[in-house]
Amino acid sequence: MAKLGVCYYPEHWPQNRWREDAAAMVDLGLSIVRIGEFAWSRLEPSAGNYHWDWLDSAVTTLGEAGLQVVLGTPTATPPHWLVKQHPEILAVDADGQPRKFGSRRHYCFSSQVYRDLACSFVERMAQRYGENPHVAAWQIDNEYGCHDTTLSYSPAAAAAFRLWLAKHYGTIEKLNQAWGTVFWSQEYGEFGDIDPPNLTVTEANPSHQLDYRRFSSDQVVAFNYAQAQILKRLSPGRDLIHNFMGFETSFDHFDVSADLDVASWDSYPLGFLDRSWFDHEAKTRYQRQGHPDFAAFHHDLYNACGQGRFWVMEQQPGPVNWAPHNPAPLDGMLRLWAWECFAHGGEVSSFFRWRQAPFAQEQMHAGLLRPDGKQDVGAAEVAQVAAELASVELSDPVQSDIALMLDYDAIWNLEIQPQGREFSALRWLFEIYQSLRERGLNVDIVPPTHPLAGYKALILPCQPFVSEELAQHLSAFPGKVLIGPRSGSKTQDFAIPAKLAPGPLRDLLGITVVRVESLAPENLEPVQLGNGLFEAALWREELETENRVLASFAGDFRPGAPALVERGNFRYLACLATKPLLDKLTSDFCNWSGIEMASPLGDVRLRRRGELQFAFNYGSAPADSPAPADAEFVLGSRRLSTAGVAAWIVR
Secondary structure, three states, X not given: OOEEEEEOOHHHOOHHHHHXXXXXXXXXXXXXXXXXXXXXXXXXXXXXXXXXXXXXXXXXXXXXXXXXXXXXXXXXXXXXXXXXXXXXXXXXXXXXXXXXXXXXXXXXXXXXXXXXXXXXXXXXXXXXXXXXXXXXXXXXXXXXXXXXXXXXXXXXXXXXXXXXXXXXXXXXXXXXXXXXXXXXXOOOOXXXXXXXXXXXXXXXXXXHHHHHHHXXXXXXXXXXXXHHHXXXXXXXOOEEEEEEOOOOOOOOHHHHHOOOOEEEEEEXXXXXXXXXXXXXXXXXXOOOOOOOOXXXXXXXXXHHHOOOOEEEXXXXXXXXXXXXXXXXXXXXXXXXXXXHHHHOOOOEEEEOOOEOXXXXXXXXXXXXXXOOOXXXXXXXXXXXXXXXXXXXXXXXXXXXXXXXXXXXXXXXXXXXOOOOOOOOHHHHHHHHHHHHHOOOOOEEEEOOOOOOOOOOEEEEOOOOEOOHHHHHHHHHOOOEEEEOOOOOOEOOOOOOOOOOEOHHHHHHHOXXXXXXXXXXXXXXXXXXXXXXXXXXXXXXXXXXXOOEEEEEEOOOOOOOOEEEEEEOOEEEEOEXXXXXXXXXXXXXXXXHHOOOOOOOOOOEEEEEEOOEEEEEEOXXXXXXXXXXXXXXXXXXXXXXXXXXXEEEEOO
């Protein structure tokens, strides 16, 4: 059953207010409340001096009101006394400066001292609340990676990295061979000689950088795992959750999620729009709605991380405080965002926060209540969703026809050596997702290890390293496959394959990539596809192939060179595409795959959940949903108002 929740900070408010707040939450239709994730200094104001009484009262007050409590481990904010005693726990940035106390996320994942202290506190917390009937779940830490805190260059990180390398390579000779350290006379005599790849005169060895990204991701996994094991032992039967972020790729979320029951994320569509790569037209058009595919993309990503279970732990309730500009959501958007979460299979949509704080860093961040304790405009929309949930039966989600592969290692690879400044693996993947969604398709986002059975089609947007295992899975996959540029272009050690790209896919695809080039954004390359003339952008590859050529470069430079080729069930794209070309490519690919698409939907987005088809209007004007004439609506109607939501039964 889908539920609504909220984030609450009882330590911010007088205790005589808690019961009133709890009752008001229930009256609004909320049933989940997250607390405690930043409360360490109140729970242990000095070393060994524990103050549990107030949290005991808060959990009891909220639970007795009928709310299920998600209790956060407050390890994202080690208190000042702890930092004063153990300054070695602080992270160090790429410029060699310690990340000082005074905000949050100031610890280094590689600090064993901090990991032990954090786990000791979590163990005491779990011993006290692990069997509490009001505690239904635990949130481990808070927003891993936020504020660029995954990568630390501290002495603890350097020492841990050397151990990681020794375990991974075994001998220093193997590392030197893998990294190609003969280049620029970089050869090492022992693992103890290796530093983190920062503060170098110019570009550090890319293999060194990639291993540091992999190591740093593993440190996040290990930190999360340590807490998860404690909570599983002392609080059995409760869900373990972490709240991931939007467009955050500094660590592998699939790996971290392996030790969780639920993957959740913090959804702030307006703030992320303003901080993102979208152009001025999109930022203006969607400033009060958010990009139509931003939230959906992350719902599908974290649904994959959670293996079918995801929440939104923090949903934007109004203007935020941290973006360059912070507009208010269009009336109706909180309702739309909540329903979109549920349409994608989400179990909980939880709003951040209950009451706007009148002090400290987030005092300009709206809540469901204003700073004076009165309801803000979003509260009425939350109540509306709660009433609607009572009358709409949500069936289980089903697998989509098409899968889109996301690999964090691939994203790091291109961040380290983009070759063209604007080439972003994440952006390219998102643009493909957007193109598919604009035609009404459900899309499953999957990691390279995901089983492919049951899919009609698979897209690998950009997969520089292709393992032999993935190559075998692709070879055995009976559906259609579209593979994007730079796939198979690197080995696991970040070298060019001996027989060139696409590496292990060379025989399968029947191509060899003999040269690549990157182009400035204004230098577009004409591409002939069918009877249409389109444009490629940023990247172009030269192929040797005897495959069927579906599209060719049509400019003055080597006209007729293949841009899209086909062999069996596989197509390979030798460029990045402007939007018209991308839309044509995805449309042709889906037709080839036997996947039915809607006509272009403008600002309307669809999402199928079981027997229900949902429609969401992200536009600034009313629009019609593409429901059949005899549709039976369970929510809304054919005509979608601005920020409108509709759902009908699919016969």
